[in-house]
Amino acid sequence: MTIKTDETPKQGVVPGAGSPNSPKGPGSGRGGKGGKDGGVLNVFSHGMLVVWALMVGVPLLWVLWSSFKTSNGILTDPWGLPTSLHWENWSNAWNKANMGQYFINTVIIVGGSVIGTMVLGSMAAYVLARFTFPGNRFIYYLFVAGMSFPVFMLVIPLFFVMRDFPTGSLLTTYQGMILVYIAYSLPFTVFFMTAFFRTLPASVAEAAMIDGASHTRTFFQVMLPMAKPGLISIGIFNFLGQWNQYLLPMVLNQEEKDYVLTQGLAMIALQQGYENDWGALMAGMMIAMLPVLVVYFIFQRQVQAGLTAGAMK
Amino acid sequence: MQHGKYRFIAGFLALPLIIYAIFVISPFIQAFQISMTDWSGLVGTSKYVGLDNFERLWNSDDFWNALRHNIYMLAAIPVVTLAMGLFFAFMLNVGGRRRKNEVVGGVTGSKLYKLVFFFPQVISITIIAVIWFNIYNPDPQDGMLNSLLGAVGLDSLQNAWLGEKSLALICISAVMVWSNVGFFVVLFSAAMASIPREIYEASLLDGANRIHTFFRITLPLLWDTVQTGWVYMGIIALDAFALVQIMSVNMGGPDGATDVMPLRLYQTAFRDSQFGYASAMGVAMLVVTMTFAVLTMRFARRERIEF
Numbered sequence: 108m109t110i111k112t113d114e115t116p117k118q119g120v121v122p123g124a125g126s127p128n129s130p131k132g133p134g135s136g137r138g139g140k141g142g143k144d145g146g147v148l149n150v151f152s153h154g155m156l157v158v159w160a161l162m163v164g165v166p167l168l169w170v171l172w173s174s175f176k177t178s179n180g181i182l183t184d185p186w187g188l189p190t191s192l193h194w195e196n197w198s199n200a201w202n203k204a205n206m207g208q209y210f211i212n213t214v215i216i217v218g219g220s221v222i223g224t225m226v227l228g229s230m231a232a233y234v235l236a237r238f239t240f241p242g243n244r245f246i247y248y249l250f251v252a253g254m255s256f257p258v259f260m261l262v263i264p265l266f267f268v269m270r271d272f273p274t275g276s277l278l279t280t281y282q283g284m285i286l287v288y289i290a291y292s293l294p295f296t297v298f299f300m301t302a303f304f305r306t307l308p309a310s311v312a313e314a315a316m317i318d319g320a321s322h323t324r325t326f327f328q329v330m331l332p333m334a335k336p337g338l339i340s341i342g343i344f345n346f347l348g349q350w351n352q353y354l355l356p357m358v359l360n361q362e363e364k365d366y367v368l369t370q371g372l373a374m375i376a377l378q379q380g381y382e383n384d385w386g387a388l389m390a391g392m393m394i395a396m397l398p399v400l401v402v403y404f405i406f407q408r409q410v411q412a413g414l415t416a417g418a419m420k
Numbered sequence: 421m422q423h424g425k426y427r428f429i430a431g432f433l434a435l436p437l438i439i440y441a442i443f444v445i446s447p448f449i450q451a452f453q454i455s456m457t458d459w460s461g462l463v464g465t466s467k468y469v470g471l472d473n474f475e476r477l478w479n480s481d482d483f484w485n486a487l488r489h490n491i492y493m494l495a496a497i498p499v500v501t502l503a504m505g506l507f508f509a510f511m512l513n514v515g516g517r518r519r520k521n522e523v524v525g526g527v528t529g530s531k532l533y534k535l536v537f538f539f540p541q542v543i544s545i546t547i548i549a550v551i552w553f554n555i556y557n558p559d560p561q562d563g564m565l566n567s568l569l570g571a572v573g574l575d576s577l578q579n580a581w582l583g584e585k586s587l588a589l590i591c592i593s594a595v596m597v598w599s600n601v602g603f604f605v606v607l608f609s610a611a612m613a614s615i616p617r618e619i620y621e622a623s624l625l626d627g628a629n630r631i632h633t634f635f636r637i638t639l640p641l642l643w644d645t646v647q648t649g650w651v652y653m654g655i656i657a658l659d660a661f662a663l664v665q666i667m668s669v670n671m672g673g674p675d676g677a678t679d680v681m682p683l684r685l686y687q688t689a690f691r692d693s694q695f696g697y698a699s700a701m702g703v704a705m706l707v708v709t710m711t712f713a714v715l716t717m718r719f720a721r722r723e724r725i726e727f
Binding site for chain 2: 169184239412
């Protein structure tokens with residue numbers, strides 16, 4: 108199976124770019140019939156694409172415009188645009204609905220675990236990719252096997268591993284959540300980065316070693332900078348996965364004040380049904396989405412390539 | 421030198437391996453152990469009960485009900501999602517107007533379409549659940565979907581959606597399709613872009629239309645990607661936990677109509693404290709997932725076409 112690195116979605120068909128290399132297209136030789144065929148299909152395909160784009164885009168825009176409406180307005184006239192901008196939804200979400208606290212919890216946990224995953228994952232991957240030693244294959248497959256374990260099967264024993272941890276319960280602690288997020292992100296990170304380190308030329312590392320650099324220094328000062336494209340892809344992948352993680356915190360992080368954003372949103376949605384402060388909930392969803400949207404718009408190509416690489420495991 | 425190398429290897433592997441062993445490998449092994457006990461969570465109170473939990477599971481109507489729903493989803497969701505993904509990817513890559521110098525062309529703005537279609541992939545499943553909870557609001561005037569149907573004169577199609585026993589599971593499945601189509605559009609687009617142009621040119625010269633082109637060229641050349649996508653989507657269909665938990669009436673309702681295995685497991689463990697029994701469900705889920713993956717890989721195998 109192939110791994111798609113961030114180089115992959117070559118926009119092979121960027122429209123309008125023309126393709127200077129292709130000779131005079133045989134399509135023109137087919138005359139009017141060909142053109143008509145393309146024209147009808149073009150209208151049809153555009154129509155379907157536009158319908159689907161609306162079906163996906165409108166619900167998401169709806170969250171944005173609803174976050175400026177009153178709860179009553181959201182309930183009784185869900186399609187209506189806001190009559191005036193109710194910014195208080197955003198402050199209510201941040202303060203009263205505790206989204207501010209949940210945001211900070213999420214940033215600490217995800218920040219710690221993304222950095223931890225990247226450092227530990229690429230260390231393990233580097234050693235597994237570049238050194239031969241007894242047990243290398245065994246350790247590699249041990250990591251890779253983790254991608255196929257259903258998390259639901261693991262959460263029950265995991266709950267007790269955390270609760271009965273020798274140094275005290277790790278449940279609902281930042282360090283406990285960070286360790287768990289790292290552990291569950293390692294399989295794919297190791298798999299992806301091992302493949303990436305294998306593609307890097309060996310000669311550079313050898314040159315560094317000849318110049319007297321230690322293994323550790325070679326790794327941090329030579330190999331890691333060379334692996335930057337791979338690190339960006341896998342870093343985004345882990346950031347999105349961990350930011351949106353729901354099941355693990357549901358089980359391991361049950362104190363309300365320690366909730367992450369996904370839990371906070373689910374709690375508000377589940378608790379009060381239709382008598383909710385819907386305005387604050389919509390603003391809360393925007394708050395939870397904003398960091399992800401920023402990353403998505405900046406790194407669109409890498410995000411798409413990085414996430415689809417996950418399917419190719 | 422040799423000594424230094426092994427010290428370096430051990431130093432780099434130790435920490436990742438220890439964390440991984442404690443939080444992933446050891447729970448995996450313990451899951452089998454716990455599934456053969458009647459453990460309620462208190463330290464030192466578990467008793468070995470052999471395969472009793474599995475026997476109880478086999479005779480449990482609730483569990484079969486949940487498993488059946490997962491199987492329905494497994495049968496429907498991957499087919500629909502992959503078909504739509506292939507369709508849109510083909511439209512984006514080959515559906516465009518025929519231009520000068522280009523035999524097959526994508527539609528204008530294919531990058532923008534992909535940006536929008538892919539969107540649900542990057543946001544949290546809880547947010548998706550809350551959005552669709554509002555869309556499915558059963559009130560004929562206030563519900564988003566219902567009021568839209570009313571506005572275009574299709575009042576007869578208005579429904580209680582999630583409150584309707586025969587529709588609830590379909591409604592939740594539709595959300596899973598909705599949120600995953602974009603993923604496959606991007607995945608298949610990348611794969612289609614790597615198919616050499618000459619193959620399309622040759623087939624069009626031979627008089628093939630686009631439908632032929634799709635079934636005779638694109639699909640066979642994409643088969644590997646489709647197959648892995650199938651497994652990937654199947655595993656998602658076997659989950660559905662967050663959507664059912666947040667959207668469905670009374671978690672798994674109405675009247676058990678949307679209950680799924682992960683929700684059964686979660687409630688058995690963390691609401692009823694029957695950890696032994698819930699672990700047996702977890703082992704059953706592993707078996708179902710593995711069976712599905714192996715069967716797909718076996719029956720979907722075609723000779724690989726190199727190009």
